[in-house]
Amino acid sequence: MRAWVLALVGVAAQAVGWTLYFVLHDTPIYAWLLLLSGAGLVVLAFALDYRRVKRLVTGRRGQFGVGTMVGVALAFAIVLVVNALSQGHYLRHDFTWLRQFTLSAQTRQQLGKLESPVEVAVVFAPGATSAIGDFAETLLGEYQLHADLVTVRRIDPDISPDQVRRLGVDRIGAALGVVVFSGSAGRRQVLAPAIATEAEHAFTEAILEASGTAQKKVYFLVGHGEAQIGGDYSLAASHLRDHLFQVLALNLGTGGGVPKDAAAVVMAGPRRPLSAEETGDLRDYLNGGGGFLVLIDPDPPAGWRRFLKDWWITIEDGTLVDPDSHVVPNLDVPLVGRSRNGFGLAQVYFPGATAVIPSPDLPGDVNMAALAWTSESSWLERIPQAGGTPVLDPITDREGPLAIATLVSSAGGTPRVVRMAVVGDSDFATNGHVQNVNNADLFVSLVGWLAADKRLVSIDRKALNIRRLILSPEQAMFLNLSSIGLLPLILFLAGGYQWWRRR
Numbered sequence: 001m002r003a004w005v006l007a008l009v010g011v012a013a014q015a016v017g018w019t020l021y022f023v024l025h026d027t028p029i030y031a032w033l034l035l036l037s038g039a040g041l042v043v044l045a046f047a048l049d050y051r052r053v054k055r056l057v058t059g060r061r062g063q064f065g066v067g068t069m070v071g072v073a074l075a076f077a078i079v080l081v082v083n084a085l086s087q088g089h090y091l092r093h094d095f096t097w098l099r100q101f102t103l104s105a106q107t108r109q110q111l112g113k114l115e116s117p118v119e120v121a122v123v124f125a126p127g128a129t130s131a132i133g134d135f136a137e138t139l140l141g142e143y144q145l146h147a148d149l150v151t152v153r154r155i156d157p158d159i160s161p162d163q164v165r166r167l168g169v170d171r172i173g174a175a176l177g178v179v180v181f182s183g184s185a186g187r188r189q190v191l192a193p194a195i196a197t198e199a200e201h202a203f204t205e206a207i208l209e210a211s212g213t214a215q216k217k218v219y220f221l222v223g224h225g226e227a228q229i230g231g232d233y234s235l236a237a238s239h240l241r242d243h244l245f246q247v248l249a250l251n252l253g254t255g256g257g258v259p260k261d262a263a264a265v266v267m268a269g270p271r272r273p274l275s276a277e278e279t280g281d282l283r284d285y286l287n288g289g290g291g292f293l294v295l296i297d298p299d300p301p302a303g304w305r306r307f308l309k310d311w312w313i314t315i316e317d318g319t320l321v322d323p324d325s326h327v328v329p330n331l332d333v334p335l336v337g338r339s340r341n342g343f344g345l346a347q348v349y350f351p352g353a354t355a356v357i358p359s360p361d362l363p364g365d366v367n368m369a370a371l372a373w374t375s376e377s378s379w380l381e382r383i384p385q386a387g388g389t390p391v392l393d394p395i396t397d398r399e400g401p402l403a404i405a406t407l408v409s410s411a412g413g414t415p416r417v418v419r420m421a422v423v424g425d426s427d428f429a430t431n432g433h434v435q436n437v438n439n440a441d442l443f444v445s446l447v448g449w450l451a452a453d454k455r456l457v458s459i460d461r462k463a464l465n466i467r468r469l470i471l472s473p474e475q476a477m478f479l480n481l482s483s484i485g486l487l488p489l490i491l492f493l494a495g496g497y498q499w500w501r502r503r
Contacts, residue, residue, distance in 0.1 A: 010041030103142050107204045111147035116184040116211050118147075122154040123169055124177040124192075132192045136179050139199060143207070150207070179203070183210030201242055216263035216451050219250035225271030232430040233268055239440045240447060252278040258285040263451035266293045269426030273303025286311070291419045291450025295426035298354040311408060312359040312366065313422050318382035320353045320402060320424070321390045324375045327351075328476045331390055332381075334374050334404060335472055341372040342407070343445050345438035347470060348372060353425035355380045355402040366410045370403035371421070372442075378402060407449065421446045437470050 017034030103111075120140055124133030133154070140152045157164045157174040167180045168187060177192035181203075188206040195202060208215060218240055220229050229237040229247055237247040250258065250265065252274075258265060258281055265285065274282070286292055296304060298319045305315050319332050325340075327333040327349050335349045350372075358368050378400030379392045392399070405423040427433060429443040471479065 010038040010045065013038030013041065103146060103200060107143075107200060108146050110204065110208065110213070111143060111150070114147055114149045114207070114211055117149040117151065118181055118183040118207050118210050120150060120152045121163075121167055121180045121182070122152065123157055123164055123167070123174060123180060124154070125157050125174065130177075132195055133177055135199075136195050136203075139203065140179075143203065179206075181206040181210040183207075183212065185210055185212035198241075205241070215246050217246045217248060217259070217261050218447055218451070219248050219259065219262050219265050221252065221265060221267045221270075222249050223251045223253045223272075224267075224274065225269075227268040227426060227430060235431045235434050236429045236440070236443055239434065239444050243444055243448070245447065245451075252281050257281040258290060262290060264291040264293060264447050266295070266447070268295045268429070269297050270301065270304055273301040274307060279303075279307060282307070283310075286420065289419060291447075292421075293446055293450055294420065294422045295429065296354070296356075296422065296424055297426050298352060298424070308422065309359065311420060312362050312368065313406065313408065314357040314359055315354060315424070316357060316380065316382070316398065318354060318380040318398070319384065320350075320355055320374055320378060320400075320404065321381050321392075322374045322378035322400070323473075324377040325472055328471050328473060334378065335470065336372045336374075336404065337472075340375070340401075341405075341442070342369060343371070343442065345441055345445075347437040348439055348442045349428065349433070349437060349470060350404050350423075350425040351427040351433060353404050353423075353428075355398065356404065356406045356422050356424045357402070358406065363410075366408065369407050371405035371407050371423075371446075373403045374400045376401050405446075419450055421450060 013034045015038075017031045017038060120143075122133055122137050122140065124130055124136075137152065137154060140150075143150050144152060155163050155167075157169070164174055167182070169178055169180060169189065173189060173191060177195075179190045179195065181188045181190070186209075188209045190198075190202045190206050205215070207213075220226070220233065220237075222228065227233045229249060240247050245263070250262075252258070255277075262285070265282075282292065294304075294308065296308070296315060299317055300315060308315060320334050321331050322334040323331055325335045325337065327335050330351075332353075333349055333351045334353060335347060338344055338346050341348060362368055380398040380400070380402055381390055381393075382396050382398070383393070385391070404425065405421065408420040408422070423446070428439050434440045434443060
């Protein structure tokens, strides 16, 4: 056998040996045998034909060939080393704008703080919901990457009905498909419909509850014609759940008062007054330092005016009109920019709002701050006009700027500890408006401020929300002028420039 054949076989054996060593860690013995055999064949080839090998290596063509072989060997070695490093160091990055294929930073943070194990059982029978089961198992795999205390197993209810019964899954759960989270604080089930719509939010909430992590509870009052969390406020409630609030309905008319675990209470657009018992319950709750968010519409019931007046806030008749800052073309939909809201939000708007006016006899130890207010050209129109463009009447109307939302708080020096937010509009957080501009951020921030005495854990929703383009009068004018005249002007100038060059 010629020496060059031995050398070629030896180099091939070396390549295969290094590949096995770095890629297939389960076969180290075979890798070493190939490496040693390849090295021996290369040495034997040199020994059998040393003079020819020396001549080939030291010649011009030999130097070029050796350099090429060394370069190829180095490139091959780099690939093998990178592969070896990747085996022990797992790294991924999600380049999508919403991070759709990885868990949110808030979920990862909470998983890193788990102190007790959580066992997750994915109970799905093969059938119509098996795709949701596969999705749930894939998503839970992401949880396992960030939490060693989370374990996941899949159970077929047809094969293992005893295990399903021990988990407390009923027939409906077994038929639909369910994921069961078991921890030191108990069990939490997430059914297939919730998995399809809530996904990460539902799983993170279940892990927090099963492991004993406390969540804030926000109660929405019912019984006075308010907007409901299952109706016009369903999206607002969903945003609160995205921030790991538990959202519940509360009817004070049934007795028992405000629950002690309430982080905040929301009254969204009441149409009927409070009873004397309900007023007493809310007063006790506020005196105890509870947070109360009142979303009041123009011309509210007299009982609510009296209630707010006891807390140094006056609601007068009328609707706000803001010619300089509104959602085109509606003058009675004030648009509030970053410079006119306390949370620094880029834009929020209030469809059909009223003014929130502080009482003149405000105690010195009570702090009342406007959260959102109108421009200087605005006014509170007390008598609506029959038609046409609203016009300020200095005699009957109240001139601006006026507060649309106000925060009331005290340090406890008064007989009453106050933590209240009042907004002169409830429509901004309804399903038709909460997804637009920063309305959802305003609503969640208000609830977060009221519940600031407790720790807030939030999850960013990964949803491609459909948002309307909200324009101020100046922006609408610029858009109209630019679309009508800017492009023709550019074409005219470009054509004139070309004519000047070619004349």
